[in-house]
Amino acid sequence: MVYRRTHQVVKRLAARRSAILAAAREAAAEGGMSAVQIAPVAVRANVAAGTVYRYFPSKADLISELIAEVSRDELAAVRRAADAAPGPSSALAAAVSTVAVHVLSQRKLAWGILAEPVDVDVTASRIASRREIVGEIASRIDAAVRAGHLPAQDTQLAATALLGALHEALVGPLATDNLGDPAKLRDTVQAVTLLALRAVGVMDARARGLVVQAVLPVKSLVGA
Amino acid sequence: MVYRRTHQVVKRLAARRSAILAAAREAAAEGGMSAVQIAPVAVRANVAAGTVYRYFPSKADLISELIAEVSRDELAAVRRAADAAPGPSSALAAAVSTVAVHVLSQRKLAWGILAEPVDVDVTASRIASRREIVGEIASRIDAAVRAGHLPAQDTQLAATALLGALHEALVGPLATDNLGDPAKLRDTVQAVTLLALRAVGVMDARARGLVVQAVLPVKSLVGA
């Protein structure tokens, strides 16, 4: 007698897995990583604590996958925005402002993913997450350099610095809380995008134009 | 019969307190914040675990004071370097490269002070620490703006972004390990300083000159 998972069961299992991940994500979005504890997450997902361990070997794995998921979403959004831009400099501007908007619209989640203290070791997935975004931005800078729009430079270093600047300015502990005021929020995104573009060598005048181009299309400067 | 602390005792108590703090600092410099645990620190300071609590109400207080101490040192170094510079733009360049060098020469400590996960809440002192440095850099940017060297901007935001850029690029998880090669280390400091100056609006050509001016005087690009 061979036991076989029927379609329905497979689907249910997958749904549960997603539910657990979603519960973790909700918890992180509301209360940061410290709120991602097995018991509360299990409750949120309508599951017993032990069940979580049938889907994720450990809390570290759960959080790692959460980080990977959020990171994937962000990377996709950045790519989409950059690919839609008319030229390499615009693409860079679009990429940067997309990161800024994403990070701003889900600050707690972003902070949790990036840097919030967690009791388990998720360094690896955090590094992977950063590496993806940094790689994307670096390749955009590279394209602009090749197009002759920017001076030659260590693009990896530049991209890393840019990411750090965005994060610290927007979700770091010194970030002023601009949520609730869309106008201020937009100004902030513009300001950091401008800083970023100038940092890699875009001329000031040109940068201002690019920033406006890049920020305006971003429809929802608030919300998920 | 009134008990009075004699001079000798007062001195010994102060010495112990310093010893505990120093032990904590050593531990942090060697193994990051996770190595700052009461028992090991006590051993290092030649003291029993319980004694630590006669000097610091809690681990959080110990670490907070450690952060404050390191932060004070760094701020002083930045001020010194900037004040010695010939003009506002040079001062800014000097401030930025000083932060870069400091952070690079004690990466584990810097990472611990800034962002490493800690099991107790030291958010307040971390914020204070950042605020001091950011305030200093912001005021240097401000001076350069007033001198007409830079475009008007949100200096607080810019300074915060700069700090984030330095940290992420130099001690973040993606930072390439350049220690051991002084030449590369100097290049890195130059590169991030250049990025920072351009970000706030220094023209590229001028920035290059400022960077060289600012980085060259920094004697020890390695060591504590």
Place this chain on the structure above:
DNA sequence: GAAAGAACTGAACACCTGTTCAAGCAAGAA
């Protein structure tokens, strides 16, 4: 030198969560 107060010691305590596992339950095969 003796009494009293302060400082120090370090083993025991407390607490918090991630993790486990024996028992119960649901779902597939015959």
Place this chain on the structure above:
DNA sequence: TTCTTGCTTGAACAGGTGTTCAGTTCTTTC
């Protein structure tokens, strides 16, 4: 239906570390 397999449960467990405190040692006062 009945047997087997695997999923689910949730209370108990485990481990590590900050914190306490009764007992000891050192300092001061008279």
